[in-house]
Amino acid sequence: MRYAFYLGCATPVKALKYEISARNLARSLGIELIDIPEFGCCGFPVKSMDSFAAILMAARNLAIAEEKGMDIIGVCTGCTAILSEAKEYLEDEKLREKVNGKLKALGVKEYRGRVKIKHFARFLYEDYKPDRIRDKITTPLASLEFGIHYGCHYMKPTPAHGQFDDPANPFTIDDLINITGAKTVNYPNKNLCCGLTIMGTDEDLSFKLAAEKLECLSGKGVDAMVVACPSCCIAYENNQKLVGKKTGKEFSLPVLYFTQVIGLAMGLSEKDLGFEFNRIKADDLLQ
Amino acid sequence: MYSYLLDKEKLKCCYQCGKCSSGCDINRLDGSFQPHRLLHLIGMGATDKVLKIDSLWKCTTCFTCSERCPQGVKITEILWLTRAFAFKSGCIPELAVIQRDTLLKSGRLMPVDNKKREKAGLPAITEESDVAAQIFKIAEEKEQIL
Numbered sequence: 001m002r003y004a005f006y007l008g009c010a011t012p013v014k015a016l017k018y019e020i021s022a023r024n025l026a027r028s029l030g031i032e033l034i035d036i037p038e039f040g041c042c043g044f045p046v047k048s049m050d051s052f053a054a055i056l057m058a059a060r061n062l063a064i065a066e067e068k069g070m071d072i073i074g075v076c077t078g079c080t081a082i083l084s085e086a087k088e089y090l091e092d093e094k095l096r097e098k099v100n101g102k103l104k105a106l107g108v109k110e111y112r113g114r115v116k117i118k119h120f121a122r123f124l125y126e127d128y129k130p131d132r133i134r135d136k137i138t139t140p141l142a143s144l145e146f147g148i149h150y151g152c153h154y155m156k157p158t159p160a161h162g163q164f165d166d167p168a169n170p171f172t173i174d175d176l177i178n179i180t181g182a183k184t185v186n187y188p189n190k191n192l193c194c195g196l197t198i199m200g201t202d203e204d205l206s207f208k209l210a211a212e213k214l215e216c217l218s219g220k221g222v223d224a225m226v227v228a229c230p231s232c233c234i235a236y237e238n239n240q241k242l243v244g245k246k247t248g249k250e251f252s253l254p255v256l257y258f259t260q261v262i263g264l265a266m267g268l269s270e271k272d273l274g275f276e277f278n279r280i281k282a283d284d285l286l287q
Numbered sequence: 288m289y290s291y292l293l294d295k296e297k298l299k300c301c302y303q304c305g306k307c308s309s310g311c312d313i314n315r316l317d318g319s320f321q322p323h324r325l326l327h328l329i330g331m332g333a334t335d336k337v338l339k340i341d342s343l344w345k346c347t348t349c350f351t352c353s354e355r356c357p358q359g360v361k362i363t364e365i366l367w368l369t370r371a372f373a374f375k376s377g378c379i380p381e382l383a384v385i386q387r388d389t390l391l392k393s394g395r396l397m398p399v400d401n402k403k404r405e406k407a408g409l410p411a412i413t414e415e416s417d418v419a420a421q422i423f424k425i426a427e428e429k430e431q432i433l
Binding site: 007009010012013014016019020023035037038039040041045046047048049050051052053054056057060102105106152153156157158159167168191192193195196197198200201202205206208209274277 | 313317344346347349350351353364367368370371374382383385386395397398399400404409410412414418422423427
């Protein structure tokens with residue numbers, strides 16, 4: 001099982017605990033995540049600037065993976081959505097021809113539309129299969145309760161991702177976490193956006209969105225929020241104190257990546273799961 | 288590209304039911320952002336007016352509206368691409384300019400700190416930093432399909 005590991009921009013800079021835990025979890029499960037030095041930006045930030053440049057950026061990454069004969073596993077929901085969207089648009093032959101003409105100038109072979117893109121959690125759910133993870137659980141997390149935040153781009157837009165999950169009532173990451181023996185709660189604003197994409201253009205609005213979910217999950221008394229995207233983690237963990245301050249509330253909710261939770265249940269060490277980088281210490285939970 | 292992705296025929300399918308705005312969490316928190324109104328203006332060809340509407344930049348691109356639309360209009364996509372139009376015409380927030388400049392300079396939205404990565408036991412990232420700049424240049428050379 002060899003896959004092109006698409007890290008994106010945010011994970012290797014802002015989410016080292018995610019990268020460390022994803023790499024070590026994959027290793028423990030026998031999934032080979034291959035680093036591709038040539039990968040560049042997915043095109044997400046460029047879409048608001050130049051839509052053609054954005055699709056060229058995405059197509060370049062797809063073509064690079066295709067040339068190496070590997071499907072893509074991503075860890076950022078934004079990157080996987082943008083790459084999947086590009087794949088959807090590039091099914092149009094005329095557009096693909098136009099894009100391929102430009103890719104040559106970048107020293108990349110043509111994109112033929114064959115590469116598949118999946119978020120790591122989706123891959124575990126659909127391809128690796130939860131049952132195979134269940135066999136590897138050594139330390140069940142039966143006493144713990146989590147609130148899952150999926151991240152909008154994990155399964156939306158559905159024309160690009162396909163209907164592998166239900167945007168109105170998502171379940172795939174809940175199912176993965178439940179394998180560890182931990183409970184996951186249903187909560188009213190489960191599908192609320194983290195708001196990070198507008199932090200730079202309307203900070204107040206962005207923080208209001210983040211505060212709503214933090215408040216709801218804190219009220220539920222969960223041990224932690226579980227996320228699957230570096231941007232969502234920035235919104236809920238890195239910004240948590242600031243969000244509290246700006247909205248007149250006080251939060252102390254640990255935020256973990258799904259890779260950290262599954263890894264814990266498989267007996268991986270705190271170091272191998274990057275817990276030293278968790279800003280809101282999850283010490284109670286780790287005991 | 289814009290016309291291709293906008294799928295004008297689909298845009299005409301919008302019968303202004305408002306389901307996009309009523310399900311939008313940004314609209315709930317800030318009434319100035321009304322996807323159905325933006326869509327109406329774009330559909331009427333009043334794009335110049337839309338470009339100057341500040342709330343265009345309040346969309347988080349969560350895709351809830353697109354998923355809810357009974358007519359299958361790709362609303363998020365349309366608003367997103369309208370931003371690219373706004374960008375070209377200079378109606379842009381400062382942040383977008385900073386992001387573009389960072390991308391042009393380092394090839395990434397967030398410059399990598401390889402020393403910190405090494406300390407954490409992670410491999411160095413060595414990609415070519417001028418790819419983004421090259422792509423912006425190549426994209427500009429295209430025939431006018433926007």
